[in-house]
Amino acid sequence: xxxxxxxxxxxxxxxxxxxxxxxQRLAELRGPAARxxxxxxxxxxxxxxxxGCERRALLDGAGVDKTALAAALGSPSGxxxxxxxxxxxxxxxxxxxxxxxxxxxxxxxxxxxxxxxxGGAFRLPDLTAAGPEGRAARTALALREATSVAEWTLxxxxxxxxxxAGSPAYLExxxxxxxxxxRWTVVEIKSFPMIDAAADAAKVGAAARQAAVYVLxxxxxxxxxxxxQVAHSVLLxxxxxxxxxxxxxxxxxxxxxxxxxxxxSRLTRIEDIAAALPDGTTFDLDRGPAELTAAVAGVxxxxxxxxxxxxxxxxHCRERxxxxxxxxxxxxxxxxxxxxxxxxxxxxxxARGHSGDPTDPAVAALRRAAALRADALSxxxxxxARREGRAVSAPPDGNGSPDGGGPQLRSGTDRRASxxxx
Numbered sequence: 001x002x003x004x005x006x007x008x009x010x011x012x013x014x015x016x017x018x019x020x021x022x023x024q025r026l027a028e029l030r031g032p033a034a035r036x037x038x039x040x041x042x043x044x045x046x047x048x049x050x051x052g053c054e055r056r057a058l059l060d061g062a063g064v065d066k067t068a069l070a071a072a073l074g075s076p077s078g079x080x081x082x083x084x085x086x087x088x089x090x091x092x093x094x095x096x097x098x099x100x101x102x103x104x105x106x107x108x109x110x111x112x113x114x115x116x117x118x119g120g121a122f123r124l125p126d127l128t129a130a131g132p133e134g135r136a137a138r139t140a141l142a143l144r145e146a147t148s149v150a151e152w153t154l155x156x157x158x159x160x161x162x163x164x165a166g167s168p169a170y171l172e173x174x175x176x177x178x179x180x181x182x183r184w185t186v187v188e189i190k191s192f193p194m195i196d197a198a199a200d201a202a203k204v205g206a207a208a209r210q211a212a213v214y215v216l217x218x219x220x221x222x223x224x225x226x227x228x229q230v231a232h233s234v235l236l237x238x239x240x241x242x243x244x245x246x247x248x249x250x251x252x253x254x255x256x257x258x259x260x261x262x263x264x265s266r267l268t269r270i271e272d273i274a275a276a277l278p279d280g281t282t283f284d285l286d287r288g289p290a291e292l293t294a295a296v297a298g299v300x301x302x303x304x305x306x307x308x309x310x311x312x313x314x315x316h317c318r319e320r321x322x323x324x325x326x327x328x329x330x331x332x333x334x335x336x337x338x339x340x341x342x343x344x345x346x347x348x349x350x351a352r353g354h355s356g357d358p359t360d361p362a363v364a365a366l367r368r369a370a371a372l373r374a375d376a377l378s379x380x381x382x383x384x385a386r387r388e389g390r391a392v393s394a395p396p397d398g399n400g401s402p403d404g405g406g407p408q409l410r411s412g413t414d415r416r417a418s419x420x421x422x
């Protein structure tokens with residue numbers, strides 16, 4: 001059959017860098033002898049909370065051990081789970097999933113234990129396979145089979161695939177339950193207690209953000225499975241009161257899923273970040289501290305105090321931010337209020353009236369705050385307060401002192417020296 005005259009030549013897909021080339025580049029960044037550290041939901045949730053940090057995106061995408069890297073840089077990480085908490089969590093999860101998961105399914109109203117066959121109250125398929133790709137494929141097949149048979153099915157430690165910034169990530173939730181109506185529910189097992197049907201809000205929020213990553217991965221698989229839908233709530237299983245007995249509570253994660261999806265979509269692709277690095281850049285731990293420091297400094301970071309509770313390199317990034325005088329070290333909210341003032345020196349200079357556009361709202365607010373501070377110190381009779389500046393009250397426009405000199409801010413050393421005058 002001849003082609004239409006106006007159909008034109010067949011379109012070809014634009015050339016793309018082969019996946020093998022990307023994997024080779026990431027292996028070079030990681031180091032030839034280093035094994036890649038797989039991404040988990042906890043790391044992805046932290047990455048989604050700070051999508052502007054290209055440093056973490058690249059290191060996580062390359063599978064670099066950030067804990068070992070932080071130690072090699074001279075800033076050991078204080079982030080992570082204690083060995084006691086890790087062992088306690090494993091012991092509680094083993095109790096919940098014992099007897100073929102009967103205790104866990106009982107929380108969903110399925111009373112009798114299953115034997116993995118058609119005669120049990122729920123099915124328990126075998127998900128073992130070789131390698132992460134094989135396990136992810138076996139999990140996808142088990143999800144499709146469970147949805148088609150319309151029976152209760154428990155998948156313990158399934159492996160889900162999710163692409164993050166062009167790099168594949170394999171996620172392993174504690175369990176996924178398939179309902180007879182085709183709904184898929186993520187089960188998150190945590191060892192913190194649920195006392196009087198309530199748990200610590202911060203810990204529940206962290207668990208919800210982690211579960212949201214699993215929900216995103218399940219939604220990808222459900223899109224290719226007829227009749228499947230992912231539940232908007234996850235089952236959070238915790239110890240009841242002060243005992244070791246499990247209790248469950250449904251947690252709505254729609255907000256966390258929406259935020260995580262939006263934040264992960266903002267991540268720059270890993271190959272784009274790697275392409276911008278100088279040739280020869282590597283995070284091989286066998287290199288010296290000076291070379292590693294230069295390699296890490298070559299990747300832009302977005303430090304915030306919240307990183308201290310979620311990233312292994314937080315101490316190193318905090319030290320660099322303080323040395324550079326970056327206002328990000330004071331918090332994201334402060335950074336957002338200061339607009340174009342990106343360093344502490346620029347903020348102090350603008351507040352003193354030495355620089356800055358008086359019509360800039362941030363500069364005007366800083367000068368008015370400095371004037372009010374000088375006025376308060378003068379009224380309180382603090383020695384040396386008058387020496388801070390001739391203005392002790394804000395002018396009508398709030399942009400500086402009446403004589404145009406602007407209020408003066410003091411450093412901590414100057415303040416202690418003036419207080420010692422008394």
